[in-house]
Amino acid sequence: MLTTAPPTERDQFSPGTRQLLDRASAYCAAHAGRLTETRRLVLGLITEASKPVGAYDILDHLRSFQKNAAPPTVYRALDFLLAQGLIHRIERLTAFVGCAHRLDCTHEGGCGHRAQFLICSVCGTVSELEEPGIARAIHDAAKAIGFRPSHATVEIEGVCAQCQTR
Ligand SMILES: [Zn+2]
Ligand SMILES: [Zn+2]
Structure with missing residues (x-):
């Protein structure tokens, strides 16, 4: 039925x-x-x-x-x-x-998860990159000119490894 x-x-x-x-x-x-x-x-x-x-x-x-x-x-x-x-x-x-980072995170009291996003312009997938140096560089460069950053979004467009081999 x-x-x-x-x-x-x-x-x-x-x-x-x-x-x-x-x-x-x-x-x-x-x-x-x-x-x-x-x-x-x-x-x-x-x-x-x-x-x-x-x-x-x-x-x-x-x-x-x-x-x-x-x-x-x-x-x-x-x-x-x-x-x-x-x-x-x-x-x-x-x-x-x-x-899923937050679910796997073991930091006490709010973690400093700052991801950058890699956007593949061929297949449309997005992957996360977590490079602490990038977040630090943004923070330091902004601070150097007296700006206090609260949030930064880093999105990088390009072609993913899989699409490059196709
Ligand atoms: Zn994430
Ligand atoms: Zn791709």
């Missing part, structure tokens, strides 16, 4: 993604947040995507779970996930990627 019930997370996400979502859930609970069902679905959709995803693509997918999902639902979920450090926003693409 055919059923018209909306798909559940179990139908859509791989076991690996569901495991990450469980860890994210525990992380949020331990940091005075709550990974609600909507936030969990949004994080799952970003995690499963092989490339950065935009808010409207997320909304389209989310609607297969929640028929009435509206843009503010997605933006609120994204804001929460950004604040928890579970995703990054790629400014150049106005899109989001997952980040």
Whole structure:
């Protein structure tokens, strides 16, 4: 018999993604947040995507779970996930990627995770580079002229190793 019930997370996400979502859930609970069902679905959709995803693509997918999902639902979920450090926003693409760093981080009281993003202009994938020297150089150069930086986004466009061998 055919059923018209909306798909559940179990139908859509791989076991690996569901495991990450469980860890994210525990992380949020331990940091005075709550990974609600909507936030969990949004994080799952970003995690499963092989490339950065935009808010409207997320909304389209989310609607297969929640028929009435509206843009503010997605933006609120994204804001929460950004604040928890579970995703990054790629400014150049106005899109989001997952980040497991916070879940693996062993630093006490907020880590200094400062990533740079490598955007492949051929396949569209984004990978994270974490080179402490870059963040330090930005900080020091700004400070040298009396500017106090609070946030810096470093996005590098180019061709990834895989695409270069194709
Ligand atoms: Zn990251
Ligand atoms: Zn590529």
